[in-house]
Amino acid sequence: MARIVILTGAGISAESGIRTFRAADGLWEDHRVEDVATPEGFARDPELVLRFYNERRAAAAAAEPNAAHRALAALEADGRHEVLVVTQNVDDLHERAGSRALIHMHGTLTGALCAACGARWPAPAVMRVTDPCPACAARAARPDIVWFGEMPYRMEEIWAALRAADLFVSIGTSGNVYPAAGFVADARHAGVETLELNLEPSMGTRFFDAARHGPATQVVPDWVAAMLA
Ligand code: APR
Numbered sequence: 001m002a003r004i005v006i007l008t009g010a011g012i013s014a015e016s017g018i019r020t021f022r023a024a025d026g027l028w029e030d031h032r033v034e035d036v037a038t039p040e041g042f043a044r045d046p047e048l049v050l051r052f053y054n055e056r057r058a059a060a061a062a063a064e065p066n067a068a069h070r071a072l073a074a075l076e077a078d079g080r081h082e083v084l085v086v087t088q089n090v091d092d093l094h095e096r097a098g099s100r101a102l103i104h105m106h107g108t109l110t111g112a113l114c115a116a117c118g119a120r121w122p123a124p125a126v127m128r129v130t131d132p133c134p135a136c137a138a139r140a141a142r143p144d145i146v147w148f149g150e151m152p153y154r155m156e157e158i159w160a161a162l163r164a165a166d167l168f169v170s171i172g173t174s175g176n177v178y179p180a181a182g183f184v185a186d187a188r189h190a191g192v193e194t195l196e197l198n199l200e201p202s203m204g205t206r207f208f209d210a211a212r213h214g215p216a217t218q219v220v221p222d223w224v225a226a227m228l229a
Helices: 039-044 046-062 067-078 093-097 155-164 180-189 216-228
Strands: 003-008 082-087 102-104 107-114 120-122 141-145 167-171 193-198 210-213
Touching: 003 067, 003 155, 003 180, 039 046, 046 107, 046 141, 067 082, 067 093, 067 216, 082 155, 155 180, 167 180, 167 216, 180 193, 193 216, 210 216
Parallel strands: 003 082, 003 167, 082 102, 167 193, 193 210
Antiparallel strands: 107 120, 107 141
16 A cells, blocks of 8 residues: 655646636736735735635636546545545535545635634635624634745644655646645655656656656546556
8 A cells, every 4th residue: 555645736626617826827817916815915905805715716616526636536535545635726626526635735715714813614605804703703704725924734744644655746736836846855855756747847847756747637547547557
């Protein structure tokens, strides 16, 4: 049984119709990161930020998991390997495809977080600035999403899993955002074999032992089929 840690990014959900961040038609082409993905942006204009994530939440709800999400769930369900998916994505397509061992290191659109007291609750389809916190009643509801300048979730657990892994696979991520962009180097350091599956070579492609480039709905099911052959 191999222990496999799989990092995913926006590229795995692209063929489900969810926009990536850094493509020419990506989300960061239309929006300033500082406005919609920082605590300072939220403090300045919470309405704009909630509207941005309400749109993302609606897009995720309208999307369906694709063959790549399903292949990762099947690899886990097969039981021959110990699989952990660590996703930077805030959509819920991995869990809807059936992945169980899953860490949303950048949070999730389905969660709400009180900026005043830190309480968490399930996000309604449309979040409003007037929504009171169910715990402290403050009107400071924000999406439970990790913004720039904030610490990603469950990092100690992720690093421990990486160090203990036999194989690290990075899928559909450009390698621009740390700490996830550093996982390949962390894995190598620990003597873990590394594989990149991405549409094109990522920023860190040279650090991987092997890489296969192509659309996730092709390269991911092909890789899983080989693992289960
Ligand atoms: N199949 C495989 N890979 C794809 C596909 C596809 N169909 N379409 C695009 N890609 C690849 C792109 O080539 C690119 O390398 O997915 C990657 C997407 O990169 P980004 O848009 O930068 O997304 P990601 O790496 O997930 O971004 C990381 O940045 O702003 C943030 O917090 C946000 O979690 C996000 C983080």
